[in-house]
Protein backbone atom coordinates (compact mmCIF):
# COMPACT_ATOMS: atom_id res chain seq x y z
CA UNK A 1 0.00 0.00 0.00
CA UNK A 2 2.66 2.47 1.03
CA UNK A 3 4.07 2.85 -2.47
CA UNK A 4 0.75 3.72 -4.04
CA UNK A 5 -0.83 6.04 -1.53
CA UNK A 6 -0.41 9.58 -0.50
CA UNK A 7 0.11 10.20 3.19
CA UNK A 8 -1.96 13.12 4.37
CA UNK A 9 -2.61 14.80 7.66
CA UNK A 10 -6.30 14.67 8.27
CA UNK A 11 -7.34 16.95 11.10
CA UNK A 12 -10.90 15.67 11.38
CA UNK A 13 -12.80 12.54 12.16
CA UNK A 14 -14.53 10.46 9.51
CA UNK A 15 -17.90 12.00 8.63
CA UNK A 16 -20.62 9.97 10.27
CA UNK A 17 -18.40 8.98 13.16
CA UNK A 18 -18.50 12.43 14.71
CA UNK A 19 -22.02 12.12 15.99
CA UNK A 20 -21.90 8.48 17.06
CA UNK A 21 -18.60 8.06 18.84
CA UNK A 22 -18.20 5.41 21.55
CA UNK A 23 -15.34 5.49 24.06
CA UNK A 24 -13.08 4.01 21.39
CA UNK A 25 -14.14 6.83 19.09
CA UNK A 26 -13.38 9.37 21.79
CA UNK A 27 -9.95 7.83 22.20
CA UNK A 28 -9.44 8.39 18.49
CA UNK A 29 -10.78 11.90 18.88
CA UNK A 30 -8.09 12.64 21.47
CA UNK A 31 -5.46 11.85 18.87
CA UNK A 32 -7.28 14.14 16.56
CA UNK A 33 -4.35 14.79 14.26
CA UNK A 34 -3.60 11.50 12.58
CA UNK A 35 -1.37 10.62 9.67
CA UNK A 36 -3.73 8.74 7.38
CA UNK A 37 -3.32 7.43 3.89
CA UNK A 38 -5.51 8.91 1.22
CA UNK A 39 -6.25 6.81 -1.85
CA UNK A 40 -8.23 7.16 -5.09
CA UNK A 41 -11.10 4.73 -4.93
CA UNK A 42 -13.48 3.57 -7.65
CA UNK A 43 -16.94 2.72 -6.37
CA UNK A 44 -19.16 0.62 -8.61
CA UNK A 45 -22.82 1.62 -8.21
CA UNK A 46 -24.72 4.61 -6.83
CA UNK A 47 -27.42 2.74 -4.96
CA UNK A 48 -27.70 3.15 -1.20
CA UNK A 49 -24.50 1.12 -0.70
CA UNK A 50 -22.41 3.07 -3.19
CA UNK A 51 -23.58 6.38 -1.76
CA UNK A 52 -22.79 5.28 1.79
CA UNK A 53 -19.34 4.20 0.61
CA UNK A 54 -18.75 7.52 -1.18
CA UNK A 55 -19.68 9.50 1.92
CA UNK A 56 -17.52 7.44 4.30
CA UNK A 57 -14.53 7.31 1.97
CA UNK A 58 -14.54 11.03 1.34
CA UNK A 59 -15.10 11.68 5.06
CA UNK A 60 -11.94 9.71 5.76
CA UNK A 61 -9.93 11.82 3.32
CA UNK A 62 -9.97 9.49 0.33
CA UNK A 63 -10.85 10.48 -3.23
CA UNK A 64 -13.84 8.44 -4.40
CA UNK A 65 -15.20 8.28 -7.94
CA UNK A 66 -18.57 6.57 -8.30
CA UNK A 67 -19.45 4.80 -11.56
CA UNK A 68 -23.18 4.40 -12.12
CA UNK A 69 -24.67 2.86 -15.23
CA UNK A 70 -28.10 4.48 -14.67
CA UNK A 71 -28.91 8.16 -15.05
CA UNK A 72 -29.70 8.72 -11.36
CA UNK A 73 -28.94 7.55 -7.82
CA UNK A 74 -31.05 4.97 -5.97
CA UNK A 75 -30.37 1.64 -7.72
CA UNK A 76 -33.10 -0.83 -6.82
CA UNK A 77 -35.43 1.99 -5.79
CA UNK A 78 -35.67 3.49 -9.27
CA UNK A 79 -39.01 2.10 -10.38
CA UNK A 80 -39.14 1.33 -14.05
CA UNK A 81 -42.59 0.58 -15.45
CA UNK A 82 -41.23 -0.96 -18.61
CA UNK A 83 -41.78 -4.71 -18.14
CA UNK A 84 -39.18 -5.64 -20.76
CA UNK A 85 -39.07 -9.34 -21.51
CA UNK A 86 -35.99 -11.45 -21.02
CA UNK A 87 -34.76 -11.14 -24.60
CA UNK A 88 -35.17 -7.38 -24.65
CA UNK A 89 -33.35 -7.11 -21.35
CA UNK A 90 -30.44 -9.22 -22.57
CA UNK A 91 -30.18 -7.01 -25.65
CA UNK A 92 -30.22 -3.90 -23.47
CA UNK A 93 -27.48 -5.38 -21.27
CA UNK A 94 -25.35 -6.17 -24.30
CA UNK A 95 -25.79 -2.65 -25.56
CA UNK A 96 -24.60 -1.39 -22.21
CA UNK A 97 -27.91 0.04 -20.99
CA UNK A 98 -28.65 -0.18 -17.32
CA UNK A 99 -30.38 -3.26 -15.95
CA UNK A 100 -34.01 -3.42 -15.02
CA UNK A 101 -34.95 -2.65 -11.40
CA UNK A 102 -36.88 -5.24 -9.38
CA UNK A 103 -39.44 -2.80 -7.95
CA UNK A 104 -43.15 -3.32 -8.56
CA UNK A 105 -45.75 -0.55 -8.57
CA UNK A 106 -47.51 -1.41 -5.30
CA UNK A 107 -44.37 -2.03 -3.24
CA UNK A 108 -44.26 -0.62 0.27
CA UNK A 109 -41.19 -1.15 2.46
CA UNK A 110 -41.09 -4.22 4.65
CA UNK A 111 -39.23 -2.29 7.38
CA UNK A 112 -40.51 0.76 9.22
CA UNK A 113 -38.76 3.93 8.12
CA UNK A 114 -37.23 4.48 11.59
CA UNK A 115 -35.40 1.13 11.37
CA UNK A 116 -34.53 1.36 7.71
CA UNK A 117 -32.73 4.71 7.56
CA UNK A 118 -29.01 5.38 7.83
CA UNK A 119 -27.74 5.59 11.41
CA UNK A 120 -27.30 9.36 11.55
CA UNK A 121 -29.65 10.45 8.77
CA UNK A 122 -33.17 9.58 9.93
CA UNK A 123 -35.69 8.56 7.30
CA UNK A 124 -38.27 11.20 8.16
CA UNK A 125 -41.37 11.48 6.01
CA UNK A 126 -40.70 13.95 3.24
CA UNK A 127 -42.41 17.29 3.61
CA UNK A 128 -42.98 17.62 -0.12
CA UNK A 129 -46.37 17.56 -1.83
CA UNK A 130 -47.31 14.00 -2.75
CA UNK A 131 -44.84 12.64 -0.17
CA UNK A 132 -45.79 9.41 1.60
CA UNK A 133 -45.76 9.96 5.37
CA UNK A 134 -46.56 6.32 6.29
CA UNK A 135 -44.20 4.31 8.51
CA UNK A 136 -43.90 1.69 5.76
CA UNK A 137 -43.85 3.98 2.74
CA UNK A 138 -44.02 3.32 -0.99
CA UNK A 139 -40.90 2.89 -3.10
CA UNK A 140 -41.01 6.49 -4.41
CA UNK A 141 -40.54 7.77 -0.86
CA UNK A 142 -37.43 5.61 -0.39
CA UNK A 143 -36.00 6.94 -3.64
CA UNK A 144 -36.62 10.51 -2.45
CA UNK A 145 -34.84 9.69 0.81
CA UNK A 146 -31.81 8.28 -1.02
CA UNK A 147 -31.72 11.31 -3.32
CA UNK A 148 -31.91 13.57 -0.28
CA UNK A 149 -28.99 11.66 1.31
CA UNK A 150 -26.93 12.26 -1.83
CA UNK A 151 -27.84 15.97 -1.81
CA UNK A 152 -27.33 16.46 1.92
CA UNK A 153 -23.83 14.98 1.81
CA UNK A 154 -23.00 16.58 -1.51
CA UNK A 155 -22.30 13.32 -3.30
CA UNK A 156 -23.65 14.09 -6.78
CA UNK A 157 -20.38 15.66 -7.87
CA UNK A 158 -18.56 12.38 -7.21
CA UNK A 159 -20.77 10.33 -9.54
CA UNK A 160 -20.26 9.58 -13.23
CA UNK A 161 -23.74 8.70 -14.41
CA UNK A 162 -24.54 6.52 -17.40
CA UNK A 163 -21.12 4.97 -17.04
CA UNK A 164 -20.97 1.23 -16.77
CA UNK A 165 -17.94 -0.59 -15.41
CA UNK A 166 -17.05 -3.32 -17.89
CA UNK A 167 -13.89 -4.78 -16.44
CA UNK A 168 -11.61 -4.62 -13.43
CA UNK A 169 -8.05 -5.64 -13.88
CA UNK A 170 -4.85 -5.53 -11.84
CA UNK A 171 -2.35 -2.95 -12.96
CA UNK A 172 0.69 -5.07 -12.23
CA UNK A 173 1.66 -8.42 -10.88
CA UNK A 174 1.84 -7.14 -7.33
CA UNK A 175 -1.90 -6.57 -7.65
CA UNK A 176 -1.82 -3.37 -5.69
CA UNK A 177 -3.63 -1.15 -8.15
CA UNK A 178 -6.66 -1.53 -10.35
CA UNK A 179 -7.53 -0.54 -13.89
CA UNK A 180 -11.21 0.17 -14.32
CA UNK A 181 -12.51 -0.17 -17.85
CA UNK A 182 -15.85 1.51 -18.39
CA UNK A 183 -18.24 2.75 -21.03
CA UNK A 184 -19.82 6.18 -21.00
CA UNK A 185 -23.22 5.95 -22.65
CA UNK A 186 -23.56 9.68 -23.19
CA UNK A 187 -20.33 10.01 -25.15
CA UNK A 188 -20.53 6.46 -26.44
CA UNK A 189 -16.91 5.93 -25.51
CA UNK A 190 -14.91 3.37 -23.58
CA UNK A 191 -11.96 4.36 -21.44
CA UNK A 192 -9.67 3.04 -18.71
CA UNK A 193 -8.61 4.65 -15.48
CA UNK A 194 -6.28 3.65 -12.64
CA UNK A 195 -7.34 3.47 -9.01
CA UNK A 196 -5.65 2.48 -5.78
CA UNK A 197 -8.71 0.60 -4.60
CA UNK A 198 -12.14 -0.55 -5.77
CA UNK A 199 -15.30 -0.87 -3.71
CA UNK A 200 -17.95 -3.04 -5.34
CA UNK A 201 -21.53 -1.86 -4.61
CA UNK A 202 -23.35 -3.30 -7.61
CA UNK A 203 -26.32 -4.73 -5.67
CA UNK A 204 -27.65 -8.26 -5.75
CA UNK A 205 -31.29 -7.96 -6.76
CA UNK A 206 -30.93 -8.00 -10.52
CA UNK A 207 -29.97 -11.55 -11.52
CA UNK A 208 -33.00 -13.84 -10.99
CA UNK A 209 -32.67 -17.24 -9.39
CA UNK A 210 -35.22 -19.77 -10.69
CA UNK A 211 -36.65 -22.78 -8.88
CA UNK A 212 -35.89 -26.11 -10.54
CA UNK A 213 -39.20 -27.66 -11.63
CA UNK A 214 -39.07 -31.11 -13.24
CA UNK A 215 -41.02 -31.14 -16.52
CA UNK A 216 -41.30 -27.37 -16.85
CA UNK A 217 -39.61 -27.28 -20.26
CA UNK A 218 -42.59 -29.00 -21.87
CA UNK A 219 -45.19 -27.30 -19.65
CA UNK A 220 -47.18 -24.95 -21.96
CA UNK A 221 -47.75 -22.00 -19.58
CA UNK A 222 -45.78 -18.80 -19.06
CA UNK A 223 -42.97 -18.49 -16.52
CA UNK A 224 -41.72 -15.22 -15.11
CA UNK A 225 -39.55 -14.10 -12.21
CA UNK A 226 -40.68 -11.46 -9.70
CA UNK A 227 -37.82 -9.33 -11.10
CA UNK A 228 -40.11 -8.60 -14.07
CA UNK A 229 -43.34 -8.14 -12.13
CA UNK A 230 -44.74 -4.60 -12.20
CA UNK A 231 -48.57 -4.54 -11.98
CA UNK A 232 -51.31 -7.19 -11.59
CA UNK A 233 -53.31 -6.32 -14.77
CA UNK A 234 -51.70 -8.92 -17.09
CA UNK A 235 -52.90 -11.68 -14.71
CA UNK A 236 -56.61 -10.85 -15.08
CA UNK A 237 -58.68 -14.08 -14.81
CA UNK A 238 -55.57 -16.25 -14.88
CA UNK A 239 -54.56 -19.13 -12.64
CA UNK A 240 -51.15 -18.23 -11.19
CA UNK A 241 -48.76 -20.40 -9.19
CA UNK A 242 -46.33 -18.31 -7.16
CA UNK A 243 -43.22 -20.05 -5.89
CA UNK A 244 -41.97 -18.55 -2.63
CA UNK A 245 -43.91 -16.93 0.20
CA UNK A 246 -41.30 -14.52 1.56
CA UNK A 247 -41.47 -10.73 1.15
CA UNK A 248 -41.96 -10.55 -2.63
CA UNK A 249 -43.96 -13.80 -2.92
CA UNK A 250 -46.34 -12.76 -0.14
CA UNK A 251 -46.87 -9.23 -1.45
CA UNK A 252 -47.19 -10.14 -5.13
CA UNK A 253 -49.64 -13.00 -4.40
CA UNK A 254 -51.94 -10.56 -2.60
CA UNK A 255 -51.50 -7.96 -5.34
CA UNK A 256 -52.43 -10.44 -8.08
CA UNK A 257 -55.29 -12.05 -6.13
CA UNK A 258 -57.24 -8.82 -6.72
CA UNK A 259 -57.59 -9.62 -10.45
CA UNK A 260 -56.61 -13.27 -11.00
CA UNK A 261 -58.99 -16.21 -11.06
CA UNK A 262 -56.85 -18.17 -8.60
CA UNK A 263 -53.47 -17.67 -6.95
CA UNK A 264 -51.57 -20.62 -5.44
CA UNK A 265 -48.60 -19.61 -3.31
CA UNK A 266 -46.22 -22.55 -2.95
CA UNK A 267 -43.89 -22.59 0.02
CA UNK A 268 -41.34 -25.08 1.37
CA UNK A 269 -42.71 -24.74 4.89
CA UNK A 270 -46.41 -25.12 3.95
CA UNK A 271 -48.38 -28.23 4.93
CA UNK A 272 -49.61 -30.67 2.24
CA UNK A 273 -53.25 -29.67 2.56
CA UNK A 274 -53.99 -26.43 0.74
CA UNK A 275 -55.09 -23.53 2.93
CA UNK A 276 -57.27 -20.61 1.85
CA UNK A 277 -55.79 -17.40 3.24
CA UNK A 278 -58.12 -15.40 5.49
CA UNK A 279 -59.86 -12.54 3.71
CA UNK A 280 -59.51 -14.09 0.22
CA UNK A 281 -61.69 -16.33 -1.89
CA UNK A 282 -58.97 -17.19 -4.42
CA UNK A 283 -55.57 -17.21 -2.66
CA UNK A 284 -54.23 -20.50 -1.34
CA UNK A 285 -51.07 -21.51 0.46
CA UNK A 286 -49.77 -24.78 -1.04
CA UNK A 287 -46.88 -27.15 -0.54
CA UNK A 288 -43.85 -26.82 -2.85
CA UNK A 289 -44.20 -27.61 -6.55
CA UNK A 290 -43.22 -31.17 -7.40
CA UNK A 291 -43.44 -31.04 -11.20
CA UNK A 292 -45.16 -29.41 -14.17
CA UNK A 293 -46.85 -31.55 -16.85
CA UNK A 294 -47.35 -31.19 -20.59
CA UNK A 295 -51.13 -30.77 -20.21
CA UNK A 296 -50.64 -27.55 -18.17
CA UNK A 297 -50.98 -29.15 -14.73
CA UNK A 298 -48.76 -28.10 -11.85
CA UNK A 299 -48.45 -30.81 -9.17
CA UNK A 300 -47.72 -29.96 -5.53
CA UNK A 301 -45.50 -32.06 -3.25
CA UNK A 302 -46.52 -34.46 -0.50
CA UNK A 303 -49.83 -35.32 -2.12
CA UNK A 304 -50.80 -31.63 -2.04
CA UNK A 305 -52.98 -31.95 -5.18
CA UNK A 306 -52.60 -30.18 -8.51
CA UNK A 307 -53.95 -27.28 -10.52
CA UNK A 308 -54.08 -26.32 -14.20
CA UNK A 309 -52.20 -23.07 -14.30
CA UNK A 310 -51.52 -20.31 -16.85
CA UNK A 311 -48.48 -18.81 -15.16
CA UNK A 312 -45.69 -19.82 -12.79
CA UNK A 313 -44.05 -16.86 -11.10
CA UNK A 314 -40.70 -17.47 -9.39
CA UNK A 315 -40.34 -15.33 -6.26
CA UNK A 316 -37.21 -17.26 -5.46
CA UNK A 317 -34.60 -14.58 -4.95
CA UNK A 318 -31.51 -13.49 -6.79
CA UNK A 319 -27.92 -14.45 -7.55
CA UNK A 320 -24.74 -12.55 -6.85
CA UNK A 321 -23.08 -11.52 -10.08
CA UNK A 322 -19.93 -9.56 -10.85
CA UNK A 323 -19.67 -9.54 -14.64
CA UNK A 324 -16.82 -7.02 -14.54
CA UNK A 325 -14.50 -9.40 -12.65
CA UNK A 326 -12.40 -11.74 -14.76
CA UNK A 327 -13.45 -15.28 -13.93
CA UNK A 328 -9.82 -16.39 -13.43
CA UNK A 329 -9.07 -19.91 -12.40
CA UNK A 330 -9.94 -21.12 -8.94
CA UNK A 331 -7.28 -23.85 -9.13
CA UNK A 332 -4.33 -21.54 -9.71
CA UNK A 333 -5.87 -18.97 -7.38
CA UNK A 334 -6.18 -16.34 -10.10
CA UNK A 335 -9.91 -15.73 -9.60
CA UNK A 336 -10.61 -12.54 -7.68
CA UNK A 337 -13.60 -14.20 -6.07
CA UNK A 338 -15.78 -17.12 -7.13
CA UNK A 339 -19.55 -17.38 -6.81
CA UNK A 340 -20.54 -20.95 -6.03
CA UNK A 341 -24.18 -21.66 -5.16
CA UNK A 342 -24.50 -18.01 -4.14
CA UNK A 343 -21.45 -18.10 -1.87
CA UNK A 344 -19.02 -15.32 -2.77
CA UNK A 345 -15.66 -16.84 -1.89
CA UNK A 346 -13.41 -16.01 -0.13
CA UNK A 347 -14.52 -12.92 1.77
CA UNK A 348 -13.36 -11.89 5.24
CA UNK A 349 -16.47 -10.74 7.14
CA UNK A 350 -18.38 -10.62 3.83
CA UNK A 351 -16.26 -7.67 2.67
CA UNK A 352 -12.58 -8.26 1.88
CA UNK A 353 -11.06 -11.02 -0.31
CA UNK A 354 -8.05 -11.75 1.96
CA UNK A 355 -5.48 -11.94 -0.87
CA UNK A 356 -6.51 -8.57 -2.28
CA UNK A 357 -7.43 -6.72 0.90
CA UNK A 358 -7.78 -3.88 1.38
CA UNK A 359 -7.64 -2.71 -2.25
CA UNK A 360 -10.78 -4.62 -3.18
CA UNK A 361 -13.93 -4.77 -1.07
CA UNK A 362 -17.63 -5.56 -1.39
CA UNK A 363 -20.35 -3.56 0.36
CA UNK A 364 -23.86 -4.86 0.92
CA UNK A 365 -23.62 -8.61 0.29
CA UNK A 366 -25.35 -9.80 3.50
CA UNK A 367 -29.08 -10.43 3.27
CA UNK A 368 -31.91 -10.77 5.81
CA UNK A 369 -30.55 -7.61 7.39
CA UNK A 370 -31.39 -3.94 7.79
CA UNK A 371 -29.42 -2.85 4.74
CA UNK A 372 -28.70 0.89 5.04
CA UNK A 373 -27.08 0.92 8.53
CA UNK A 374 -25.06 -2.14 7.55
CA UNK A 375 -23.83 -0.40 4.38
CA UNK A 376 -22.76 2.55 6.49
CA UNK A 377 -20.83 0.43 8.98
CA UNK A 378 -19.14 -1.69 6.32
CA UNK A 379 -18.22 1.46 4.39
CA UNK A 380 -16.71 3.15 7.41
CA UNK A 381 -14.70 -0.01 8.11
CA UNK A 382 -13.38 -0.12 4.52
CA UNK A 383 -12.56 3.60 4.62
CA UNK A 384 -10.72 3.19 7.94
CA UNK A 385 -8.77 0.16 6.76
CA UNK A 386 -7.72 1.94 3.56
CA UNK A 387 -6.48 4.95 5.50
CA UNK A 388 -4.63 2.88 8.08
CA UNK A 389 -6.88 3.96 10.97
CA UNK A 390 -8.09 0.37 11.35
CA UNK A 391 -5.88 -2.71 11.03
CA UNK A 392 -6.86 -5.96 9.33
CA UNK A 393 -5.53 -9.32 10.51
CA UNK A 394 -2.96 -11.06 8.30
CA UNK A 395 -4.08 -12.69 5.06
CA UNK A 396 -3.61 -16.09 6.70
CA UNK A 397 -5.77 -15.15 9.70
CA UNK A 398 -8.49 -13.77 7.45
CA UNK A 399 -8.52 -16.98 5.41
CA UNK A 400 -8.71 -18.97 8.64
CA UNK A 401 -11.72 -16.87 9.70
CA UNK A 402 -13.43 -17.66 6.37
CA UNK A 403 -12.72 -21.38 6.77
CA UNK A 404 -14.00 -21.33 10.36
CA UNK A 405 -17.22 -19.66 9.22
CA UNK A 406 -17.80 -22.33 6.57
CA UNK A 407 -17.22 -25.09 9.14
CA UNK A 408 -19.68 -23.44 11.52
CA UNK A 409 -22.32 -23.14 8.80
CA UNK A 410 -21.81 -26.74 7.80
CA UNK A 411 -22.13 -27.92 11.39
CA UNK A 412 -25.43 -26.01 11.62
CA UNK A 413 -26.65 -27.70 8.42
CA UNK A 414 -26.87 -24.27 6.80
CA UNK A 415 -26.82 -24.49 2.97
CA UNK A 416 -23.94 -22.89 1.07
CA UNK A 417 -26.31 -20.46 -0.62
CA UNK A 418 -27.07 -18.93 2.78
CA UNK A 419 -23.44 -18.05 3.52
CA UNK A 420 -24.25 -14.33 3.46
CA UNK A 421 -27.60 -14.67 5.22
CA UNK A 422 -27.38 -12.94 8.61
CA UNK A 423 -30.86 -13.86 9.75
CA UNK A 424 -29.71 -14.79 13.24
CA UNK A 425 -26.62 -12.67 13.77
CA UNK A 426 -26.95 -9.36 11.93
CA UNK A 427 -26.72 -7.29 15.10
CA UNK A 428 -23.70 -9.22 16.34
CA UNK A 429 -22.13 -8.49 12.95
CA UNK A 430 -23.16 -4.80 13.00
CA UNK A 431 -21.83 -4.35 16.51
CA UNK A 432 -18.55 -6.03 15.58
CA UNK A 433 -18.19 -3.56 12.70
CA UNK A 434 -19.19 -0.65 14.94
CA UNK A 435 -16.53 -1.70 17.39
CA UNK A 436 -13.88 -1.82 14.67
CA UNK A 437 -14.89 1.65 13.50
CA UNK A 438 -15.20 3.27 16.91
CA UNK A 439 -18.94 3.74 16.47
CA UNK A 440 -21.53 3.23 19.17
CA UNK A 441 -23.36 -0.06 18.83
CA UNK A 442 -26.61 -0.14 16.87
CA UNK A 443 -29.33 1.43 19.04
CA UNK A 444 -31.34 -0.94 21.22
CA UNK A 445 -34.63 0.53 20.02
CA UNK A 446 -33.68 -0.30 16.41
CA UNK A 447 -32.89 -3.90 17.32
CA UNK A 448 -36.11 -4.34 19.31
CA UNK A 449 -38.21 -2.60 16.68
CA UNK A 450 -36.79 -4.87 13.97
CA UNK A 451 -37.57 -7.96 16.04
CA UNK A 452 -41.06 -6.70 16.87
CA UNK A 453 -41.86 -5.99 13.21
CA UNK A 454 -40.50 -9.36 12.07
CA UNK A 455 -42.78 -11.09 14.56
CA UNK A 456 -45.78 -8.95 13.61
CA UNK A 457 -45.16 -9.63 9.91
CA UNK A 458 -45.36 -13.37 10.55
CA UNK A 459 -48.56 -13.07 12.59
CA UNK A 460 -50.36 -10.36 10.59
CA UNK A 461 -48.96 -10.27 7.04
CA UNK A 462 -51.99 -8.32 5.82
CA UNK A 463 -51.89 -5.52 8.37
CA UNK A 464 -48.39 -5.23 9.87
CA UNK A 465 -47.65 -2.14 7.78
CA UNK A 466 -50.64 -0.19 9.09
CA UNK A 467 -51.16 -1.38 12.68
CA UNK A 468 -48.49 -1.61 15.34
CA UNK A 469 -47.99 -1.63 19.08
CA UNK A 470 -44.33 -0.62 19.47
CA UNK A 471 -45.21 2.96 20.46
CA UNK A 472 -42.56 3.12 23.22
CA UNK A 473 -39.83 2.19 20.70
CA UNK A 474 -41.14 4.73 18.26
CA UNK A 475 -40.88 7.37 20.95
CA UNK A 476 -37.26 6.37 21.73
CA UNK A 477 -36.38 6.48 18.04
CA UNK A 478 -37.85 9.94 17.59
CA UNK A 479 -36.02 11.19 20.69
CA UNK A 480 -32.79 9.75 19.35
CA UNK A 481 -33.30 11.39 15.97
CA UNK A 482 -33.44 14.84 17.54
CA UNK A 483 -29.65 14.90 17.74
CA UNK A 484 -29.35 14.61 13.98
CA UNK A 485 -31.69 17.46 13.17
Ligand SMILES: Cc1cc2nc3c(=O)[nH]c(=O)nc-3n(C[C@H](O)[C@H](O)[C@H](O)COP(=O)(O)OP(=O)(O)OC[C@H]3O[C@@H](n4cnc5c(N)ncnc54)[C@H](O)[C@@H]3O)c2cc1C
Pocket residue numbers: 044045046047048049050067068069070074075076077098099102103104107108109110111116163164165166201202203204205248324363364370371372
Ligand atom coordinates in the same frame (compact mmCIF):
# COMPACT_ATOMS: atom_id res chain seq x y z
C1 LIG B 1 -38.26 -5.84 -4.33
C2 LIG B 1 -37.34 -5.37 -3.26
C3 LIG B 1 -37.83 -4.83 -2.08
C4 LIG B 1 -36.98 -4.37 -1.09
N1 LIG B 1 -37.50 -3.84 0.04
C5 LIG B 1 -36.67 -3.32 0.98
C6 LIG B 1 -37.19 -2.65 2.14
O1 LIG B 1 -38.39 -2.55 2.33
N2 LIG B 1 -36.31 -2.11 3.02
C7 LIG B 1 -34.95 -2.20 2.83
O2 LIG B 1 -34.21 -1.66 3.66
N3 LIG B 1 -34.44 -2.86 1.77
C8 LIG B 1 -35.25 -3.41 0.84
N4 LIG B 1 -34.74 -4.03 -0.26
C9 LIG B 1 -33.29 -4.23 -0.35
C10 LIG B 1 -32.62 -3.14 -1.20
O3 LIG B 1 -32.08 -3.77 -2.27
C11 LIG B 1 -31.63 -2.41 -0.38
O4 LIG B 1 -32.37 -1.62 0.51
C12 LIG B 1 -30.69 -1.46 -1.11
O5 LIG B 1 -31.42 -0.52 -1.83
C13 LIG B 1 -29.66 -2.14 -1.98
O6 LIG B 1 -28.73 -1.16 -2.33
P1 LIG B 1 -27.40 -1.48 -3.14
O7 LIG B 1 -26.74 -0.18 -3.35
O8 LIG B 1 -26.67 -2.57 -2.49
O9 LIG B 1 -27.88 -2.09 -4.52
P2 LIG B 1 -28.73 -1.42 -5.70
O10 LIG B 1 -29.78 -0.57 -5.16
O11 LIG B 1 -29.10 -2.54 -6.60
O12 LIG B 1 -27.66 -0.50 -6.43
C14 LIG B 1 -26.64 -1.02 -7.22
C15 LIG B 1 -26.27 0.03 -8.25
O13 LIG B 1 -25.12 -0.42 -8.97
C16 LIG B 1 -25.29 -0.08 -10.33
N5 LIG B 1 -24.43 -0.98 -11.11
C17 LIG B 1 -24.48 -2.33 -11.15
N6 LIG B 1 -23.52 -2.81 -11.96
C18 LIG B 1 -22.86 -1.73 -12.44
C19 LIG B 1 -21.76 -1.57 -13.34
N7 LIG B 1 -21.15 -2.62 -13.92
N8 LIG B 1 -21.33 -0.33 -13.62
C20 LIG B 1 -21.93 0.77 -13.06
N9 LIG B 1 -22.99 0.68 -12.22
C21 LIG B 1 -23.42 -0.56 -11.91
C22 LIG B 1 -26.77 -0.28 -10.58
O14 LIG B 1 -27.23 0.43 -11.70
C23 LIG B 1 -27.37 0.25 -9.29
O15 LIG B 1 -27.65 1.62 -9.36
C24 LIG B 1 -35.58 -4.49 -1.27
C25 LIG B 1 -35.08 -5.04 -2.46
C26 LIG B 1 -35.94 -5.46 -3.45
C27 LIG B 1 -35.38 -6.02 -4.71
